[in-house]
């Protein structure tokens with residue numbers, strides 16, 4: 001059973017997640033076969049202060065030149 005974890009910034013609506021879940025499920029079945037009921041989509045909402053890229057939290061201003 002394919003299980004897809006989606007880690008994204010918090011703030012997306014239920015409608016957006018519903019649409020993404022449908023699109024990911026459709027793409028998974030088309031690519032791998034199987035049935036939609038075999039695909040699980042897990043959403044993890046991450047606050048910008050809990051996510052860093054290049055050593056900088058997304059909640060902080062970007063460093064000079066960075």
Ligand SMILES: O=C(O)/C=C/C=C(\O)C(=O)O
Pocket residue numbers: 007008009010053
């Ligand atoms: O890591 C990045 O460069 C951007 C991440 C963006 C998200 O996770 C988001 O828009 O939810």
